[in-house]
Amino acid sequence: MPNDSSNAKNWRPATLAIHGKGRLPKAHHAVSTPIMHTSNYYFDTADEVEDFMREKGQGRVIREHEYARYGNPTQQECERKLAAIEGAERAVLYASGMAAVLLVIMTFMKPKGHIIFTGDCYRQTRDFAINFLGKFGIEYSIVDPTAEDIEKAIKPETNIIFTESPTNPYLRVLDIPAIVKVARDRRILTIIDATLATPYNIKPIELGVDIVIHSATKYLGGHNDLMAGVALGSTALMTDLYKMQRMMGATPGPLTCFLLERGLKTFGMRMEHHNRAGLAVARMLEAHPKIEKVWYPALSSHPDYKIGMEQMKGFGSVISFLVKGGNAETRKFIDALELFLITPSLGGSESLVTQMWAMSFFDYSEKYRQDIGMVDNLVRLALGLEDVEDLIADLQQALDRI
Numbered sequence: 001m002p003n004d005s006s007n008a009k010n011w012r013p014a015t016l017a018i019h020g021k022g023r024l025p026k027a028h029h030a031v032s033t034p035i036m037h038t039s040n041y042y043f044d045t046a047d048e049v050e051d052f053m054r055e056k057g058q059g060r061v062i063r064e065h066e067y068a069r070y071g072n073p074t075q076q077e078c079e080r081k082l083a084a085i086e087g088a089e090r091a092v093l094y095a096s097g098m099a100a101v102l103l104v105i106m107t108f109m110k111p112k113g114h115i116i117f118t119g120d121c122y123r124q125t126r127d128f129a130i131n132f133l134g135k136f137g138i139e140y141s142i143v144d145p146t147a148e149d150i151e152k153a154i155k156p157e158t159n160i161i162f163t164e165s166p167t168n169p170y171l172r173v174l175d176i177p178a179i180v181k182v183a184r185d186r187r188i189l190t191i192i193d194a195t196l197a198t199p200y201n202i203k204p205i206e207l208g209v210d211i212v213i214h215s216a217t218k219y220l221g222g223h224n225d226l227m228a229g230v231a232l233g234s235t236a237l238m239t240d241l242y243k244m245q246r247m248m249g250a251t252p253g254p255l256t257c258f259l260l261e262r263g264l265k266t267f268g269m270r271m272e273h274h275n276r277a278g279l280a281v282a283r284m285l286e287a288h289p290k291i292e293k294v295w296y297p298a299l300s301s302h303p304d305y306k307i308g309m310e311q312m313k314g315f316g317s318v319i320s321f322l323v324k325g326g327n328a329e330t331r332k333f334i335d336a337l338e339l340f341l342i343t344p345s346l347g348g349s350e351s352l353v354t355q356m357w358a359m360s361f362f363d364y365s366e367k368y369r370q371d372i373g374m375v376d377n378l379v380r381l382a383l384g385l386e387d388v389e390d391l392i393a394d395l396q397q398a399l400d401r402i
């Protein structure tokens with residue numbers, strides 16, 4: 001078990017991302033956590049099996065590992081560090097962000113229940129609600145991402161409020177304490193997908209949220225080279241999630257966990273860079289004559305500037321904007337970029353660009369796309385770790401080509 005340090009409560013995210021809350025004995029005194037590529041862990045004697053099973057039945061753990069679907073040592077180390085950074089009692093890792101989203105919802109949904117989702121959320125989350133919740137007899141509402149709209153949508157059957165903050169692509173920032181208040185009064189579970197914020201920029205658990213989810217594929221992994229997801233919260237809630245996780249098998253493999261733990265070692269430095277770069281590029285774009293509008297919560301023009309400034313330490317490196325003109329001008333700009341790869345995702349070392357309607361909403365009807373704001377000239381940037389001066393120069397030369 002971890003030797004929690006008495007100083008750990010004062011450690012900051014960058015330190016917690018490297019050390020967790022203290023030192024854990026490691027195989028062969030290795031500094032990095034070894035990758036255990038094994039599907040099962042053997043027992044020395046038949047008696048040991050019986051002891052293990054009896055103690056487990058009583059909720060006691062006398063040895064950590066048994067079968068790889070139930071977890072692996074590198075996963076455990078990542079979970080420990082992620083919980084420390086988030087300020088949560090416990091973390092449960094998943095094979096992807098969507099595995100985390102779905103399994104959290106499926107663990108806590110109730111027959112004949114009602115779940116509120118906030119709009120402008122990740123498309124697959126919205127699609128799960130629209131296409132699958134009905135099969136389980138669960139009702140849902142998708143509402144504007146404000147505390148007032150959430151409160152208005154609450155029914156007697158509502159048992160989950162599932163939010164995302166900041167949202168994607170419009171980077172709406174939710175008033176989390178206000179949402180927690182309306183939920184607590186009615187004993188509704190609050191869940192937030194805080195992928196775009198990361199625990200570097202916001203601490204939802206300190207603000208009273210029950211469960212925080214991240215797609216660790218993004219800033220936590222940080223290098224565009226792994227898929228993982230994580231849910232964080234109290235030991236009681238995480239124990240329920242872990243029971244479902246063991247059955248569903250959406251467990252990240254040991255190599256993924258190694259890459260994630262390695263990514264976490266530079267989490268603090270990377271987030272500082274992302275926050276600085278995001279602000280510099282957002283300001284440059286807002287001042288540019290070929291840009292119609294920019295969404296970045298640190299700009300006073302953003303609708304949630306005030307809430308964002310109160311709640312968040314920084315705003316990361318996702319920036320959405322409208323290019324002046326239509327589809328043709330927008331594509332000319334995107335194709336002229338030299339440092340940005342045309343692909344979805346965010347939070348990694350390489351800068352990425354997407355024309356939102358074509359990349360993520362192509363199969364929706366034109367009308368629905370317009371309704372949810374996926375207009376032809378909407379572009380989302382996810383800045384990487386390149387020198388920000390080079391990124392700005394690249395954006396400027398691409399805009400000059402329109």
Ligand SMILES: Cc1ncc(COP(=O)(O)O)c(C=O)c1O
Nearest residue numbers: 096097098122193195215217228
């Ligand atoms: C906000 C948000 N939540 C969840 C996910 C899903 O994560 P993953 O792709 O790791 O399954 C994404 C992916 O883009 C996301 O942006």
